[in-house]
Amino acid sequence: MRTDDDPEPTPDAIVEQQLDTREPFAVWRHREPIYELYVRHFSERGDFEGVRAKLPELKALGIGIVWLLPIHEIGSLDHIDAPHGNPYAVKAYERLNSEYGSEDDFRALVRDAHALGMSVIVDWVPNHTAWDNHLIVEHPEWYVQHDGAIQPVGGDFGWIAQLDWSNHELRDYMTAVMVDWVRRFDFDGFRIDFAHHMPVDYFVELRAALEAVKPVFLLAEAGEPRFHDAFDMVYDWSVYPVLGDVAHGRSVTAIDDALYHQQLLPYAARPDALVMRMTYNHDDNGKFTLAARYRDGIRAFAVLASMLPGKPLVFDGQEAGMRVFDGTAVQDSINLGHDPQITIDWSDPDGFRPFYTKLLQLFRANRALHQPSMADFRKLDTRPSDHPYAFVRRSGDHAVVVVVNLSEHAVDVVLEPQPTAGAIDGTYVELFTEQETALYAGQTLALQPWDYRVYVQGPRASN
The missing domain is CATH 2.60.40.1180 (Golgi alpha-mannosidase II)
Structure with missing residues (x-):
């Protein structure tokens, strides 16, 4: 949506719009499965060009939404995962990680995705920053403080500094930066890290500002239905956690209880809301292996997660069996971490790719699976x-x-x-x-x- 103050679209922008082969937003937000990837690990190149070259593979797999894990400049290098750092420690919200390529490289990735009928969302980390983020010096009042000292995020997250979301100047700043990114790069939405730790009313304001530019798909790292006041999709933090228990002998009534009481009933009043189904994701990578969690039922639980009401997620390399080369040997679903020398083994000796292709293509094709609401289940x-x-x-x-x-x-x-x-x-x-x-x-x-x-x-x- 343009206003009178917006510049006229450039010839390049007009061409990009003509090359966009996607269905309308109201269609693809329901229809398209989602794939999350580390730019650093998804290709041999480890950059935007590497992702761009493999977009046709994702399209053939049945993926319609590509979720890029954080692509900002990384900070706190002396606090965690030295020397490569953790992408969830943002050094500058205004800048891309130059290791992944230039702004033009990122634009080309988004443009090619659109031409293939795919959408791109970016992982955004607004709850906290790296300790060397410029805001620490420029706006210390935007952070939670105790006795004059900026506070870290609690628990195991001492490597990041907690922003204070009661501060309205901070809210205005973050919204302006995010709107600017959407305007400059024309991608299609955000996954919001740590959303469960932040006020929903901020995200309602944010969504309105973003949608003044274009329709956006918002995914919350949260599991409560109240987040749908602002978000298209939340995590399945109800059924997903019990799947491994069922694989180890617990009755399937555990699935029924979680599904019925925590999703089917609460979501009856939210027919347009989405829940992200999965058997794995980046937060659990390194915490457990697929074989340890699901025993010999990896495929059976993937079928279940892909066919229940919601939207199926595939994690980086999962369609090739989640085999990882650690520099010495290939191991099953070990932690990718942030070291570029750790790579995904794409050989797929166990034939997971055709299995996931059938599931995801079915999800896209058959209206029974991607229709709005959970009421049909x-x-x-x-x-x-x-x-x-x-x-x-x-x-x-x-x-x-x-x-x-x-x-x-x-x-x-x-x-x-x-x-x-x-x-x-x-x-x-x-x-x-x-x-x-x-x-x-x-x-x-x-x-x-x-x-x-x-x-x-x-x-x-x-x-």
């Missing part, structure tokens, strides 16, 4: 009920029935949908085998340990 009762998990999602003539065995034991699963779930009887195509299959109430499915079935009516892959 219907749990399907099963016998036995302790470790199989089944549900159906519908939208018009599109339907997806998911049945997963979340245990190490083979099981014969009897589908016993209650009347409230509606009829499942009909002909489907199973996503992974591509075989046409008849489903009906009372049917028995023989599932091997950690087995999964995804039965589809309607499209299975997007254009």
Whole structure:
């Protein structure tokens, strides 16, 4: 949205608009899966040009939103992860990390993403700064202080300084910088780090300012529905934490309890709100390996996370099995850290890429999965009920029935949908085998340990 005070669009800007092949914002905010990446690790080059060159791979995977982990100039190098630093310690909000390339390189990345029908969001870290951020000297009054000393963020975060979000000058400054970034680079939104530690009313003001420039997608590092007053999407901090427990023997009723009480009920009044589903993310990278968390059920839990109401997330290298070269040997899902010598092994010996491609392309193609709201979700009762998990999602003539065995034991699963779930009887195509299959109430499915079935009516892959 332009105002009379805005400059006329340049010829280059007009060309970029013509090359933008995306669906309208109201469509892609629901339809597109999200991928988070470290610029430093995603490619051999470790820069914007490296990401740009691999955008077609992400498009083929089924990704529509590319989330760049922080790309600011990094500070606090003598406090953490020396000599490379931690990107969540921002030295200057005004500047890109020059190691990743120039401003023109970043613009080219965004432009190419748009031409491929993809959107780009940037990880922004407004809650705190590096200790060598220029604001420490220029505006110490913008920080939380005790006895005249600027305070660190609590807990294990002594390497960053806590900003004071009751200060309205700070709010005005941060909003102005973020609006300027959107104007200059034309990317499509932000993931807000530590949002759960900040006031929601600020983000309501921020969103209004950003949307005066263009529609933006905002992701909060928070899990409470109240954040949807300003944000399109929050983290799944309800179901995601119990998935690993279920892999280690806890009953699937733990999933039901979290889903029903913490999401389906509260979100009934917020039909346009989104929850980010995942089995891994950058905060957990290094805390656990996928195999330790999900045992041999890595794929089964990925199916579950991708098909539940919300939007699926894939983390940097997860589509290749999350194998990491530590400088000596390749290991499974160890910490990428911030050392550029630590690299992702993209060889994918276990065939995760075609698996994720089928899931993500289905999500994009089938309206039952990416429609607004969670109201379509219907749990399907099963016998036995302790470790199989089944549900159906519908939208018009599109339907997806998911049945997963979340245990190490083979099981014969009897589908016993209650009347409230509606009829499942009909002909489907199973996503992974591509075989046409008849489903009906009372049917028995023989599932091997950690087995999964995804039965589809309607499209299975997007254009």
